[in-house]
Amino acid sequence: MELLIGQMFAGLSLGSVLLLAALGLSLTFGQMGVINMAHGEFMMAGAYTAFVVQRSVSDAGISLLVSIPVGFLVGGLMGLVLEAVHLRRMYHRPMDTLLVTFGVALILQQVARDVFGAPSVDVRAPAWLQGNVELLGSPIPLTRLFILILSLLCLAALAFLLRGTSLGRRIRAVVLNRDLAESSGISTRRTDQLTFFIGSGLAGIAGVAVTLIGSTSPYLGTNYIVDAFLVVVAGGVGQIKGAVIAAFSLGVLQSALEFSTTASIGKVLILVLIVVFLQLRPQGIFSLKTRSLA
Amino acid sequence: MKVSVSKRALLPMAAAAMVTVLAGCGSQIGSPASAGSTTGTGSSCLDTSGSSVKVGFINSLSGTMAISESTVFDSLTLAAEEINASGGVLGKQLQVISEDGASEPTKFAERAGKLIQQDCTAAVFGGWTSSSRKAMLPVFEANDALLFYPVQYEGLEASKNIFYTGATTNQQIIPALDYLAEQGTKSIFLVGSDYVFPRTANKIIQAYAAAHGMRVVGEEYTPLGSTEFSTIVNKVRDSKADAVFNTLNGDSNVAFFRQYKSVGLNAENMPVVSVSIAEEEVPGVGLDNVEGQLTAWDYYQTLDTPANQKFVAAFKAKFGEARVTSDPMEAAYTSLYLWKAMAEKAGSFEVDKIQAAADGVTFEAPEGLVTVNGENNHITKTPRIGKIDSNGLIDTVWSAPKAVEPDPFLTSYDWAKDLAK
Numbered sequence: 001m002e003l004l005i006g007q008m009f010a011g012l013s014l015g016s017v018l019l020l021a022a023l024g025l026s027l028t029f030g031q032m033g034v035i036n037m038a039h040g041e042f043m044m045a046g047a048y049t050a051f052v053v054q055r056s057v058s059d060a061g062i063s064l065l066v067s068i069p070v071g072f073l074v075g076g077l078m079g080l081v082l083e084a085v086h087l088r089r090m091y092h093r094p095m096d097t098l099l100v101t102f103g104v105a106l107i108l109q110q111v112a113r114d115v116f117g118a119p120s121v122d123v124r125a126p127a128w129l130q131g132n133v134e135l136l137g138s139p140i141p142l143t144r145l146f147i148l149i150l151s152l153l154c155l156a157a158l159a160f161l162l163r164g165t166s167l168g169r170r171i172r173a174v175v176l177n178r179d180l181a182e183s184s185g186i187s188t189r190r191t192d193q194l195t196f197f198i199g200s201g202l203a204g205i206a207g208v209a210v211t212l213i214g215s216t217s218p219y220l221g222t223n224y225i226v227d228a229f230l231v232v233v234a235g236g237v238g239q240i241k242g243a244v245i246a247a248f249s250l251g252v253l254q255s256a257l258e259f260s261t262t263a264s265i266g267k268v269l270i271l272v273l274i275v276v277f278l279q280l281r282p283q284g285i286f287s288l289k290t291r292s293l294a
Numbered sequence: 295m296k297v298s299v300s301k302r303a304l305l306p307m308a309a310a311a312m313v314t315v316l317a318g319c320g321s322q323i324g325s326p327a328s329a330g331s332t333t334g335t336g337s338s339c340l341d342t343s344g345s346s347v348k349v350g351f352i353n354s355l356s357g358t359m360a361i362s363e364s365t366v367f368d369s370l371t372l373a374a375e376e377i378n379a380s381g382g383v384l385g386k387q388l389q390v391i392s393e394d395g396a397s398e399p400t401k402f403a404e405r406a407g408k409l410i411q412q413d414c415t416a417a418v419f420g421g422w423t424s425s426s427r428k429a430m431l432p433v434f435e436a437n438d439a440l441l442f443y444p445v446q447y448e449g450l451e452a453s454k455n456i457f458y459t460g461a462t463t464n465q466q467i468i469p470a471l472d473y474l475a476e477q478g479t480k481s482i483f484l485v486g487s488d489y490v491f492p493r494t495a496n497k498i499i500q501a502y503a504a505a506h507g508m509r510v511v512g513e514e515y516t517p518l519g520s521t522e523f524s525t526i527v528n529k530v531r532d533s534k535a536d537a538v539f540n541t542l543n544g545d546s547n548v549a550f551f552r553q554y555k556s557v558g559l560n561a562e563n564m565p566v567v568s569v570s571i572a573e574e575e576v577p578g579v580g581l582d583n584v585e586g587q588l589t590a591w592d593y594y595q596t597l598d599t600p601a602n603q604k605f606v607a608a609f610k611a612k613f614g615e616a617r618v619t620s621d622p623m624e625a626a627y628t629s630l631y632l633w634k635a636m637a638e639k640a641g642s643f644e645v646d647k648i649q650a651a652a653d654g655v656t657f658e659a660p661e662g663l664v665t666v667n668g669e670n671n672h673i674t675k676t677p678r679i680g681k682i683d684s685n686g687l688i689d690t691v692w693s694a695p696k697a698v699e700p701d702p703f704l705t706s707y708d709w710a711k712d713l714a715k
Contacts, residue, residue: 003532006557010524017522119361120545122580125552132556139531141556144524214521215548215578219358223521258525263516264488266525 005138013144015251016151021224022231022243024202030238031175035098040221041108042200046071046207047216050123061126067208075204076197083196112218120217143212236284339414346387350409352420357397363422369623373630383634399429406430410439416643444626448494449702452670459629462702469677470590471502473692479536481509486541488515495541505709511535521549540568551583561586572620576686584682591621592675593661594688602660628659672700
């Protein structure tokens with residue numbers, strides 16, 4: 001029983017990490033069709049933001065709370081620059097965005113190595129996140145609980161933005177039919193910029209969050225980028241609710257498979273499952289129905 | 295077992311093919327110095343007529359391994375400077391030629407070929423990962439050149455062209471198990487990264503455990519660089535093992551120890567013995583995550599020997615007070631001095647004379663007196679179990695009574711008979 005709860009939580013926790021990493025991507029890849037390989041490096045930038053903030057604000061608790069908005073800004077601004085310099089010329093060439101952003105990812109990794117050094121750096125977790133709470137005898141790590149809550153908060157904020165604000169309506173309109181949206185007076189340029197800013201900013205927040213789990217190194221992003229794309233593709237491109245369901249089901253499934261087999265076999269099985277699933281349902285869990293001709 | 299044999303047979307073949315290509319390239323370049331003799335394999339173009347002799351350093355100064363290997367490069371540099379300052383080797387100053395292995399085994403093989411054939415170095419020092427060593431091995435054998443390899447590894451290898459100055463398994467893993475058994479450990483959980491060293495190490499541990507009445511209650515591998523340890527740590531916690539044997543590599547250690555600590559496990563209720571966390575890695579893993587945990591090496595910065603005090607002081611003077619020294623760095627430092635001693639005993643820089651002179655050569659290393667075993671080209675080392683202290687340094691808590699003879703094929707252990715096959 002104790003173990004079952006521990007494992008359930010491990011699954012949800014893994015799911016929440018996947019969701020955080022994939023949320024921004026589902027916006028930029030899903031809604032805008034940009035294959036942003038540098039999304040992982042925006043996470044890395046968020047993680048180093050947490051490191052830099054912690055160096056200047058020595059209290060780990062305050063620095064974590066400050067890092068989250070600052071990480072959002074750093075990731076968002078990097079996204080904005082990438083969008084302005086490269087991507088806006090490539091909205092009709094998704095495969096080229098893959099190459100360009102992959103190049104940008106390599107450049108960012110090298111910049112991180114040159115600025116912060118190749119060895120990984122340590123971002124301390126605040127005292128109030130150390131240890132665990134017992135749930136029916138099973139220890140629930142506080143850092144993992146924090147990430148779970150943070151990812152749900154980000155999800156709620158994004159859902160509100162898309163559903164409840166005029167910006168969200170503009171984003172959805174541009175996704176559904178770019179030409180029609182433009183002829184209705186929506187500035188697609190500005191909408192693209194803002195969407196990319198928010199999507200990249202979410203990567204920054206994810207980066208701050210994962211400093212609580214692992215090490216902060218120039219390669220941090222490469223650990224998450226493939227999983228993030230898997231979540232977005234399995235969930236159905238352009239579907240936030242699909243990404244949510246995909247992230248949590250992948251998390252729970254992977255933990256269960258890892259537990260009943262071994263970590264390496266579990267990872268293989270989950271990839272096999274995704275391949276089979278996409279064979280049966282190439283559009284993912286949800287698919288976007290649009291009248292757009294494109 | 296059959297699969298791995300055929301794999302092993304494939305690797306030298308592939309590498310041999312590569313060497314052929316390299317040799318072809320070499321002769322095409324046709325440097326004036328080698329124009330007279332053929333640049334074919336086996337002939338040395340070493341020139342000792344001047345006042346200096348060339349040696350090659352090959353370390354990854356870029357790529358993922360740069361973190362670790364640049365520290366080895368630093369300590370090799372220190373050793374070369376010290377040797378030059380005290381008159382060089384056989385009256386000749388060392389001229390170091392450094393190549394970047396770039397964390398890629400093929401690059402190591404190619405650059406090693408260059409150091410041997412084009413630069414005509416007397417000996418080459420470096421390498422870290424087993425895959426880089428395995429890629430370089432056929433290059434050194436085909437050219438009959440010398441490589442000094444300074445890192446602990448999985449054993450089961452002996453080449454007359456490689457001197458292994460890091461620990462083999464009976465100088466690191468087996469002593470660590472002896473220590474655990476001595477502490478009354480009845481059950482262990484094995485956690486490792488998924489590549490050759492942890493898998494081989496754990497095979498040895500399984501055999502040891504079976505022969506010594508220890509139970510292995512779990513064996514888990516994660517991909518290199520993995521940061522997701524919730525499930526593994528749950529398994530470890532549930533196993534109620536007496537101790538954990540950790541062969542994780544690099545950054546995975548951070549995620550593992552953080553998760554480990556956050557579910558309430560620590561050095562008191564379930565100690566972890568790590569074989570790839572040295573002084574250099576502690577800050578990256580986070581001191582508060584690993585304080586009090588155990589490590590298995592042959593050298594720690596805190597060792598109280600005159601040779602070590604001199605080594606640490608010289609290193610800090612050259613590279614800064616904040617730097618630390620670790621086992622692979624010490625083994626690299628030692629390797630250059632051992633080569634010096636071999637050359638002086640042989641009275642020559644020639645490879646066959648050095649090989650003939652190697653057996654019994656000694657050096658008062660920072661870790662203590664080491665002696666070269668000419669039969670398998672490894673050296674004697676003193677295994678030590680350490681405990682990570684509050685400064686991030688490692689204190690020796692147990693030490694083998696005397697230096698242990700290298701036994702890379704574990705032939706002196708009855709229970710390990712089937713492993714070397």
